[in-house]
Amino acid sequence: MNQISDIDYGTPARTSAEMVSLEIDGVTVSVPAGTSLMRAAMEAGIAIPKLCATESLEPFGSCRLCLVEIEGRRGTPASCTTPAEAGMKVRTQSPRLAALRRGVMELYISDHPLDCLTCSANGNCELQTMAGVVGLREVRYGMDGANHLSDRKDRSNPYFTYDPAKCIVCYRCVRACEETQGTFALTIDGRGFASRVSPGQMQPFIGSECVSCGACVQACPTATLMENSVIEMGQAEHSVVTTCAYCGVGCSFRADVKGNEVVRMVPHKDGKANEGHSCVKGRFAWGYATHADRILKPMIRKRITDPWREVGWDEALAYAAGEFRRLQDKYGRNSIGGIVSSRCTNEETYLVQKMVRAAFGNNNVDTCARVCHSPTGYGLKQTLGESAGTQAFKSIEKSDVIVVIGANPTDGHPVFASRLKRRLRQGAKLIVIDPRRIDLVSGPHVRAEHHLKLRPGTNVAILSALAHVIVTEGLVAEQFVQARCDTTSFEQWREFVARPENSPEATAEVTGVPAEELRAAARLYAKGGNSAIYYGLGVTEHSQGSTAVIAIANLAMATANVGREGVGVNPLRGQNNVQGSCDMGSFPHELPGYRHISDDATRGDFERRWGVSLQREPGLRIPNMFDAAIDGSFKGLYCQGEDIAQSDPNTKHVIAALEAMECIVVQDLFLTETAKYAHVFLPGSSFLEKEGTFTNAERRISRVRKVMPPKAGMSDWQVTMALSNALGYPMNYHHPAEIMVEIAALTPTFAGVTYERIDELGSIQWPCNAVAPDGTPTMHVDEFVRGKGRFMITQYVPTDEKVTRRFPLLLTTGRILSQYNVGTQTRRTGNLRFHPEDLLEIHPHDAEERGIIDGDRTTLESRAGSTVLRARVTDRMQPGVVYTTFHFPESGANVVTTDNSDWATNCPEYKVTAVQVARIVEHAARDAGLEVADVV
Amino acid sequence: MHIEKLIKMANQIGAFFEAMPDRTQAMKDIASHIQRTWDPAMRATLLAHLDTQAEADIGLKPIVDEAVRSHRKALEAPT
Incomplete structure (x- = not known):
């Protein structure tokens, strides 16, 4: 892909059943009602000059460069703010318009430094381009206007620079901060020549409310707000569309590249997860990929107290394989296992679990999703029938009530949070259930209708109390339940939640949430229109994490808030590929597609394809591996991309387990805390060096495309393959696309997924198969995946972790x-x-x-x-x-x-x-x- | 693997299913959950604990104890 600049249609697309036809410069074009003349023209291939307009922002009409003539109408209206109407005849070029545009440009240029050749935007400056488009040849006001060259640049932000001299006061940055990000950190201070972009109260960017999402930088048509990397490196010469490797939103990015060096990452406007928006991590924090701390040579050592010794790939892999086989010979086949990271691609993950099952010959494979969203997989499978969220992120645009429980989207899933805040500004109501007053609860521009400030560990009591109100106040969607759900389980659940001990009044003592507040929230959720629940690790990472997920599904089913846009049960996944790593069979008891290892037919499919017989019993989970290591029965671990010594609970226990093992192979970018206990270190690749796919929280499979070659010489999937070959189980893939072919052949929900199909559609939400060849944005539409929705009783069981005088x-x-x-x-x-x-x-x-x-x-x-x-x-x-x-x-x-x-x-x-x-x-x-x- | 941890895990599973109205089904679900998610060695350790400890020292909730005993065959590790 060589495209650096996308087509900018000038104003946002409109959706309408009504189409209007008009004529622009003699070309007939049909567009949805509400579309601007500017966009309609671009749809017809006619670019109208513009400066203050860009398609990600609502039209503003300030620059007056996009003026047009409309037959039968007086004046020269701005095409960005004028909606297309049926039968209009529009002219975008005429001597009068040309003169007007040149006049506008003269005014702009009279207040702009003419340092184009040394400007960081040179070659990618809309002002420069427009000067050429309108044929600017002179500036009647002179070239020595108030160009502000002496104004100090704001370099306080580590990633971008604000240069007031370059500002044309188009307000695009201010509008991007408001409309796209929803932070409202910027304004324009002053009037006329004194106008300045003002973060907060004329503060430096770093000290203002700015969250460094980069939306303002992206919107800027000049070099006023510019990435420091572009200032340092100049313009890129090609671009690659790929997927962010941070959180579970899975934003699509265009990596602008010069040679093998990333110049900048720009959110991809066609990315369906993020629709052109980003956060500070994905947009700017990619420098780790080339950080000097990267380990680029394989290393081995006999004991963890020995110094590392750099070796070649062959020696490292042979040593690792030899050690694993030695351990199995000495301690048994089940004495080793593997851990997969949710940061790795689907193909890498699939390969690791395949290697463990086929080459190690056991099912001791687990994923770091164990420690975050494993309860989601269990709870949603039990109730709805599929271990995944029900919606696309875009669904929130049709929500009337949004419940956020145990999640902090503005910090953890910021690009989704921007969508959420936009919907709140449009009037949707918010219920927050969280022990802490997160930013969404009360801010200058968003406010929660209800904040149920519960005591940690009481989610299930709260959720059952919400259900109690819904059941006892007659708020159940009886028709939906009768038609779509298992009525026996529903009646049992109804009887359970209706018990007095589940009433808000009874639970208030343990939860700390006032009964009336909870009752009001329950009524709003049940009767407020389309209600959607978004939840995070504040739900799952509890001794009753799975019970809470089940309780959430119960609520959604009881109120008919499943199976259409605007509603649903939506886990906000922590890492980029939590969903994918779970989908790919990384749990010890499940093969890809969440099918139990004991299922003879499924296991038979894999055995035939892989040419081995597989164990039919589940293997060890991560915490079981640690316990077994301390007990002396688990001796070797292949750990790909996961820093268990730092991320898993009770560090002392984890380290004791690591120290008890005889061979730990760590494959990672850096010498992590876990690597301190490793015997073999295999250099890993960053996402910029990968080919493959990630699957985000909305089940969206997106391509990860290689931006630069693997720095250590081998891709992660090649390393796993080589290790498997060294173990004597042959793998022979030439490209990750071939791995996806195998995944699709063995996994019904992925049956229609190929790289070609992803390229064609941009991304695909599974299930993607013969029934849904374009994927499935909304699940459980006509019936639940399991047939009838299953209610389950959710008895609150207090955690064993209790406060005492010593730990109050x-x-x-x-x-x-x-x-x-x-x-x-x-x-x-x-x-x-x-x-x-x-x-x-x-x-x-x-x-x-x-x-x-x-x-x-x-x-x-x-x-x-x-x-x-x-x-x-x-x-x-x-x-x-x-x-x-x-x-x-x-x-x-x-x-x-x-x-x-x-x-x-x-x-x-x-x-x-x-x-x-x-x-x-x-x-x-x-x-x-x-x-x-x-x-x- | 430490038996105390396995007992705690089994009792936690029992606490969830104990709330179900059909006790027979609940015991079946407890055993099934253990069978489908526990490594055979963990199950064997639990069963061995049942076999070797005096009733008072077993430490399992009654419903879990009964579930494990009544579904013992399914929980036994494959030979």
Whole structure:
């Protein structure tokens, strides 16, 4: 792909059943009613000059460059703000229009520096292009206007520069911040020549509300807001469309490239997950891919106390294979296993589970989805029949009520959050269920109708109480339930939730949520129109994570909020390919497509295709592997792209397990915390070096395309293949497309998926098969995948993790916008400027009781361990609850989390840990360079 | 694998299904869940615990104990 500049239609597309036909410069064109003349012209291949218009933003009509003449009408209206009407005859070129446009351009240029040859936008500047288009040959006002060249540039943001001298006051940046991102951080301050883009109250960008999503930079037609990478490297010479490797939104990006170097990443406007928007991570934080810390040579060592020895690929792979076989000979076939990362592609993931099952000869394969969304897979499969969310992100445009439970989209899934905020600004109502006052609860531009500020660990009690109100107040969608659901299970569930102990009044004591607030929220959800539930790890990472997912599905079915646009049950997946890694059979008990390993027919299909016989019993899950390692029965691990030593709970326990193994093979970009315990290190590839596919939270399969060759010489799928060959199980793929052919042949929900089909459609939401050749945006439309929807009883069982006098507070964890998971990637980017350390959020009352003031260093201690964090005192927290992120190994939040886990899936209970917090009194001695501290 | 952990896991599974109105079905579901998600070695450890411990020391919730015993054949590791 060589296309760098996309066609800009000037104004957004409109959807309407009514089409209007008109004539533009003698060409007849039909467009949906409401389409602007500017867009209609572009549809006909006629480009009208423009500066303040761009298709991602609503028309503004300020630059007056897009003026046109309409037969029978006076004047020269702006084509961007004038809707097309049937029978119109429009002229886009005439001597009068040319003169007007040149006049406009003269005014712009009189206030613009003429340094085009040295300008960073040279070759990609709309002002420069328009000057050429209108035939500007002179500026009657002179070239020495108020060009602001002496104004200071704002270089405070690590990724882009604001140069006031280049600003033409088109407001595109201001409008992008409002309409696209929904942050409203920018305005234009001053009048006339004194006009300036103002972040906040004329603050530097870094100190303003700006979230560095890059929408303003993308919208800017000049070099006023420009990526620093473009300033440093110049314009790109080709581009590649690929998929972001951060969160589960799965944004499509256009990588603008010069040779093998990325110049910038620009959100791809045709990407259906993000529709041209991005966040600070995907847009800017890709520098880790070329960071000096990358390990590019395979390494081996006999013992973890030995120094690493660089070796060639063949030696490393032969050593790893030899060790794995030695362990199996000595300790048995089941003594080794593999862990797959949800950051890897579908093809890589598929290959690892294939290698474990076919070459290792056991089912000891698991994915890091174990520790995040495994309860989603279980809960939705049991109730609805498929282990996946029900909607496309775009569905939210038709939602009237949006429930966000256990998720913080503005930080964790920011591009989806922008869609959500846009819908809220259009009038949809929001219910937030979260122990913490997340940004969506109350902001200048969005507000939750209800915030159910529950105690951590009481999700199931809250969800059953919501169901209680729906059932006892006659809010059940009886007709839907009768037609679509298993009525026996429904009646049992109805009887259960109607019990007095599930009433909001009864549950208020444990949840802390006032009954009336909960009742109002339940009524709104049930009767507010199209109601959609979006949830995250605040639901799943509990001892009752699966029960809570089931309870959410129960609510959706009971209120008929499944099976059409605007509604549904929507897990917000943490990592880019959580959905895909689960789809690809990475769980020890399931083959690709969520089919149980004991199913003889399915297993038979794989055995025939793979030419081996497979074990019919489930293998070990990640926490089981750790336990087995400590017990001495699990001795070897192939760990691809997952830093279990940092990301899994109860670090002490994890490290004990790692130390107990005799051969750990880590395949990763960096020497991670886990690699400290490894015997073989195989260099991995970043997403920029990969060919393959990711599947996002809406089941959307998107292509990942190689932007640069693998830095270590081998692609990750080639490494797995070579390891398998070294183990004696032959694999012989020439391209990931061939792996997808095999996946499609063996997985009914992927039957119609090929790279050609993805290229044709842009992306595909599975199921994609003969019944749905273009994919399935909305699931369970006419019937549930399992046939009748199944209600299940969701008894609240309090967690074993209880507060005591010694540990009187509850810790819950989460993410921040600029950092990603354990920070392996984002800590190696400019994002450190936004969030240089993990902080402990604590309520003012709890802080005061402990003598803690904002910024103090504190110890955070649980039954599992202790760590040190700086305190942020905030009433965002409720009394009795503290919160931290887990992005930095130094703070090691998982040192304190326990190995309590979900009953159905063993997903760790990260979200509830009983802790104590104490202030660290730092002696004056520290100032003298001594490490002396007391805890009070 | 530590039996205490397996007992806790089994009891957690039991706590979910115990709420179901049909106790026979609930026991079947408990056993099925263990069979479908636990590695055979884990199941064998649990069964061995049942065989070797005095009733008072087993530590399983009654419904789990009964479910495991009544569906023992399905839970046994393949030979």
